[in-house]
Amino acid sequence: MTPMERVLTTLSHKEPDRVPLFLLLSMHGAKELGMSIKDYFSKAENVVEGQIRLQKKYSNDCFNPFFYAPIEVEAFGADVIFSEDGPPNSGMPFIRNINDIVNVEAPRINDAKVLHKVLKSIELLKEKSQGNIPIIGVAVSPFSLPVMQLGFEKYFDIMHFHKELFNHLISVNEGFCVEWSNAQLKAGATAICYFDPVSSPTLIPKELYFETGYQIAKRTISKINGPTATHFASGNCLPIADLLPNTGTAVVGVSTQEDIADLKQAFKNKITVLGNLNGIEMRRWTAAETSNIVRDTIRKAAPGGGFILSDNHGEIPFQVKDDTLHAIVNAVRKYGTYPIIED
Numbered sequence: 001m002t003p004m005e006r007v008l009t010t011l012s013h014k015e016p017d018r019v020p021l022f023l024l025l026s027m028h029g030a031k032e033l034g035m036s037i038k039d040y041f042s043k044a045e046n047v048v049e050g051q052i053r054l055q056k057k058y059s060n061d062c063f064n065p066f067f068y069a070p071i072e073v074e075a076f077g078a079d080v081i082f083s084e085d086g087p088p089n090s091g092m093p094f095i096r097n098i099n100d101i102v103n104v105e106a107p108r109i110n111d112a113k114v115l116h117k118v119l120k121s122i123e124l125l126k127e128k129s130q131g132n133i134p135i136i137g138v139a140v141s142p143f144s145l146p147v148m149q150l151g152f153e154k155y156f157d158i159m160h161f162h163k164e165l166f167n168h169l170i171s172v173n174e175g176f177c178v179e180w181s182n183a184q185l186k187a188g189a190t191a192i193c194y195f196d197p198v199s200s201p202t203l204i205p206k207e208l209y210f211e212t213g214y215q216i217a218k219r220t221i222s223k224i225n226g227p228t229a230t231h232f233a234s235g236n237c238l239p240i241a242d243l244l245p246n247t248g249t250a251v252v253g254v255s256t257q258e259d260i261a262d263l264k265q266a267f268k269n270k271i272t273v274l275g276n277l278n279g280i281e282m283r284r285w286t287a288a289e290t291s292n293i294v295r296d297t298i299r300k301a302a303p304g305g306g307f308i309l310s311d312n313h314g315e316i317p318f319q320v321k322d323d324t325l326h327a328i329v330n331a332v333r334k335y336g337t338y339p340i341i342e343d
Helices: 003-011 026-032 044-058 071-075 098-103 115-129 146-150 152-161 163-187 206-211 213-221 262-266 289-300 322-335
Strands: 136-140 191-195 228-231 250-251 272-277 306-312
Touching: 003 152, 003 306, 026 044, 044 228, 044 322, 071 115, 098 163, 098 322, 115 163, 136 250, 136 306, 146 262, 152 163, 152 191, 163 191, 191 213, 206 213, 206 322, 213 272, 228 272, 228 306, 262 272, 262 289
Parallel strands: 136 191, 191 228, 228 250, 250 272, 272 306
Antiparallel strands: none
């Protein structure tokens, strides 16, 4: 099977030839090209070459043209702080006073040059993939983007005590998220990863999610012209497992803090489970540990399809070594061929 056929079979909750593997390597391409992370993300062509090399190196079942999360607020005019060995982070929130929210307007995609790099990388990867390798676009959810726009404290303040400001900012973000997602799909993305960590029960109670992130997800995902995968970026999701299918999402990125067998059962034949290797611990895994963890994860979650092996955060840390990544690949080849041998 091609990676596309493998993934589509899995999404249909059927068993492909083997478990699909999504090694979500955004920064490792810089290593492959011998560049700094900042220089690597300066041009679409760098990211494309990095993704092509990484896909060949690890037999990855997707292209991941994700640059960095704060690229979206960079389009709003915010600063980005680059690191030598970690993901770029957002600088000071560009909304300093909550009363300024009423003047916030979303950038138009056509005018946001920083986003054009992402779209170009998707277009080039589409040419290279010839429809055989899924291309995963990324958009931060309207409900989670305010963390970078305002900072956590101010955001939770308006969420609880300034409903009009909250609703205005969410409305602006919904329009931006839909336009940004659909631009990526038009450029050639196969699906959109809808990053929504604030909706996780790790951060907010289920009752608040039902009133906020859940309603926002239903509205937003319904306007995205392609499949979505909701990712909580290491956050838990079992307490809201009954609600997530109603958002229209096809995949859920799950946390290593929750048992993968319980997650698979909760979403069985409803949503494909993506996860849940611990990217932080992965930096210290031996080859034997890696093999055992991958084996156990596959045996718990892979039978019957509906499972994609990946990390639990949506981005493998820069410090994870090639040897560990190769050990993951080898373990998938050894234990991930269907039918899965269960204990």
